[in-house]
Amino acid sequence: MRDVAIVAFAQTRHTGHDSGLSEPELILPVIEEVKERTGLRRFGFTCSGSCDYLAGAPFSFVSALDALGAWPPISESHVEMDGAWALYEAWVRLQHGDVDTALVYGFGKSSLGDLRSVMTLQLDPYYLAPLGLDQVSFAALQAAAVRADRAELDAIVRRSRAAGRDNPYALDLPDELTDDVGVAPSRASDVAPSRASDIEPLRASDVAPITDGAAAVVLAAGDAVAELCARPAHIRGIAHRIEPHYLGMRDLARSVSAADAARAAGVGKGPVEVAELHTQFAHEEIILRRALELPADTVVNPSGGPLAANPVMAAGLIRIGEAARRIHDGTASRTVGHAAGGPCLQHNLVTVLEA
C-alpha cells in the first residue's frame, strides 16, 4: 500500500441554525483554509460527500464546486454519503500512484428541512419507507435492542456536551438535559417542528443536534507528505464494511460491520489514545466502543463528537479530521476515526492514524 497521510484539516464553526449562507459560501472558508495551510492551489484529485435531500436541490453538489475554482477542469468525484467515504475514495485514488494530493470535503445543512423524515428517504422503498419510519424512530428501536442504562446514556451526553463547549467549532449545548435540542430554531414555520422526546427509550438529549457545517481534508502521498505537513497523520489502516439494510435481518444490539471494519483497519494492533466516533445517538457510543474493542483508557470524542455538533455529511469526515488533528498538534501518536452511514449504524468506516 502507498503511504497516504492527512496533512491538513479545517472545519466551519458549526451552527445550530441556518445562517442563510449557500452551500458554496459554507464550504469556501474551509477550502481556503486547507489551501492556505498546505500552500496548494490545485490538487491531483478532488472528492466530496453530501446529500441532495438535505437542501432538497438535485445535484446541489455540482453548484458546490463553485467554491473550488474548478477551471481549468479538475479531476473530481462525489459520493452521496458522508465526506468520510469521499476520503476513502480519495485514498483509493492516491493508491494509483499517478497523483500525490487530494482535496476531500463534506458539507450539509440539516436545518433546512425535517432531518427525521429526510432520513426516511434512505430506507428501502418497499418494506420500511412506506411505514413512515423516521430517523429517531429507527434509532429508538436500536436503543431498545441495546437496553442501555439511562444513567450511562446521560453521562455520555453530558461528557460530549462538556467537550463540545471546550471546542470552538462545536455547539454550545447546556449541561442540563432538556428536550429542546434536535430542533432548528430558524426552521421555516410551515415545517412541522421535530421533537425527539416522544420516542422511548430515547430522550431528546440522546439525539445529535441539528447542525449546519462543512469540513475539508487534504491527503498527500509520496514526497508531498513531508513537504506539506510537519507532523502528518499517516493512514495506517482504513476499511469500511456494510450490513444488511433491513433492520430485522440484523442483531441491532451489536455492530458486526463496525467490528469487521476495525479489524480490517488494524485498530487492535496498538494502543488507541483517542477515538472519534460518529455517534449520532448516545447509545451508538456503547455499541461502537464494544465493536471497536476500545480499551477503557481510550479517550472517546474529545471534540464532543456529533452529540455536540452534527453537520450531516461532514460529521464523519470531521471525526477523521479531529483524529488527525490530535496527531498534527502532537497530543497523540495513534488515533482512530470512525464514520457511519445508513439506518442503525448499517455502514461503518474505520481509520487508524499514526504519527
Next chain:
Amino acid sequence: METSEPLVARHVLEFPGGYTRSTGPVIGRFLTELRAGRIVGVRTAEGRVLVPPLEYDPATGDPVTDDYVEVGPAGTVTASAWVQEPRPEHPLDRPFAWALIRLDGADTALVHAVDAGDPKELRPGTRVRPVWRERREGGITDIACFRPEVTMIVSPVRPEYRIQAGGALRTFLEGVRRGVFLGGRCPGCAKVYVPFRASCPECGSRIAEQVELPDTGTITTFAINNLPDPRAPEVPFVSAYILLDGADIPMIALVGGVPAHEVRQGMRVRAEWVPESERTLSMANVRWFTPTGEEDAELS
C-alpha cells in the same frame, strides 16, 4: 431598500404522484400475498426463512430459493420503541410502538407498528398479531398494525347488598352518633374491646358491660394508601390502628391533618368529629384522627 429581515421561502421537493418502482419477483410475491391477507417468507439455500423476503440471503449473498413459506400471522416482539406523539407520516395517529416482530416460522424480524395502547403492554417476548386493512393494495401497510395477543380479559363484578347493623354494632354506632366510642369489658378476662361487641373473642364470655372510652389514643401501626377509596378524602391517605386510651384492642380509622410521611407509631391522636347537626348512625361521624401534639407514647 436595505432590510435586516431574513429572506425565507418555502421549498417543496416532490415527484407528483410518486415514483413507480418495479418490485421484482421476490418482493412482488410477498406484497401479492399480503394483499390476499397472508404473510410469506422465503427460504434461503441454507434453510432459513427470511421475512420480509429478500432476493439474496444477507448472510451468504446467495440467491434465495423459490420456496415461499406462510408464516405467522402471530409473532413475538424482540425490541420496541414507544412513540408518544405520532408524526403525520406514521401509520397510527395515536401513541403506538415501533417493533421488531419475529413472526412464527420466520428466522428474521419484521419492522412494523404495534397498537398497544400503553407502553407497559409491550416488552421483548410480547405476542402480537396483525390487524389487516380492509382494502388492501399490495403494500407493507396492508397490515394496518399489529396488536398484542389476548392474554387478559376484564371481568366486572358488582353485586349489591342491603346490610343492617343490629346487635352490638348498632349499640356502637348509636354511641358514635352521640360523639362517644362505646367499648365493652369482658367479665372473664377484663379486656376492653372497642368497638363494642357481644362476646369476648378470647375467652368466649358474653359481654354486657358498656364502657365509654375517650376519643384520644395512640397509633400502634399504620399504612399509607395510594389507591383512592371512597371513604378517604384524598390520596395518599393514612389508615391506622388506634389504641384508644383505656382500650386493650386498637381500632382502624383514618389519620388526617398531618402529612402522610410524618405519621408514626406511638403518635398521639384525637378523633375529629363532624358537627353535631351532621351526625348519623355511621363511622363517618369521625372525619379522621388528627395529632394532639402530645409527646409520643411508649408502645408496649
